[in-house]
Structure formats: C-alpha cells, structure tokens
Amino acid sequence: HPDAPAPLQTAPAAVPQTSRDAPPGDASRVGVIMGSQSDWDTMRHATEILEEFAIPFEARIVSAHRTPDRLADYARSAAGRGLKVIIAGAGGAAHLPGMCAAWTCLPVLGVPVQSHALSGMDSLLSIVQMPGGVPVGTLAIGKAGAKNAGLLAASILALSDAELAARLETWRAMQTAGVADEPA
Numbered sequence: 001h002p003d004a005p006a007p008l009q010t011a012p013a014a015v016p017q018t019s020r021d022a023p024p025g026d027a028s029r030v031g032v033i034m035g036s037q038s039d040w041d042t043m044r045h046a047t048e049i050l051e052e053f054a055i056p057f058e059a060r061i062v063s064a065h066r067t068p069d070r071l072a073d074y075a076r077s078a079a080g081r082g083l084k085v086i087i088a089g090a091g092g093a094a095h096l097p098g099m100c101a102a103w104t105c106l107p108v109l110g111v112p113v114q115s116h117a118l119s120g121m122d123s124l125l126s127i128v129q130m131p132g133g134v135p136v137g138t139l140a141i142g143k144a145g146a147k148n149a150g151l152l153a154a155s156i157l158a159l160s161d162a163e164l165a166a167r168l169e170t171w172r173a174m175q176t177a178g179v180a181d182e183p184a
C-alpha cells in the first residue's frame, strides 16, 4: 500500500492494514487515523466498536508532524471519498485531530493517547484547546476515549441510519442489563 508506514524496529502491536478496511463496494464511513504505530494499541478500541456495529471503516497511520502531506491529502479527500466521521488519535504534542479538522468540515473526534512523559495530559490539552471556529470533539485519555469515539461515531451515523440506531439502542440496553445490583 502506498501509505503503508515504514517498518518499525519493534512492532508494538498489529499494524492497521488494508485487510482491516471495508470490503470492496462497501465504502468506509469512518476514518480512524493515528499519529504513530504506537497509538494502535489505544486506537484499536475504537475500531473494535466499529466492527461490533458492522460500520465500515479504514485505519491509517497519518502523522501531523512526520507525514504532513499525507495528513493534508487524507483530510482534504475524506468527504469526497464518502467518509462521514473521522476519529483521530495522537499523543504528546497531539496536533493530528486539530490539523485534520482544519482541512475538513467532517466531524473530527479526537482521542488523546496516554503518553509516557505526562500520562496523556499533554495529549488531552493539545487536542481539547482548539481555537473557536475549528471544532474537535475531544474524548477521554486512552482506551475509554477510543471506545467512546467509536460509540460517538456510531451515534452520529445513526442519525441517518435507522438500523444502526436500533443496534445502538440494543447495545446500550445490554450494557445496562449487564450491570449487577451488588458487587461479587
């Protein structure tokens, strides 16, 4: 794949590959982008939710700093390619969601990845403090944020997809039913 990341010395987890993409003819509705391979262990929680709801998605490594042209190309072409929502996760000086939102009017959901140096506070503040006029919907730091980004993307798509809305209602009802009255 032309956008495939350079091989890493130590691969931290599975690489988001084209095999994870929506099948041919089933255009991706959500783009999940991340600044680095090292973000995948967090961002896979967003894609797992999308898979659970059978929402076609694509996952890509797109860095605001290391691959700025790839980011511009990705974000500027996103709406035209049929994407409806972009989930962008990054850590540290996490400019990916904000710069992505600068290039597209699609809803951009930002996931602050937990950094080693500052436990994700740097990521959170980098993503959440957007100037008025260029919104990024910022989620929680780490796994919970990635999971909720997947759910929020599902909610957005469900506004114009009654079947998906029904699946979302069922998912939430099952979650509620799964909460015990008393601790074990």
Ligand code: RP5
Pocket: 034, 035, 036, 037, 038, 039, 063, 065, 089, 090, 091, 092, 093, 113
């Ligand atoms: C950011 O820098 C990435 O989003 C990642 O969270 C962080 C560290 O990247 P690596 O040095 O692990 O590639 O751009």
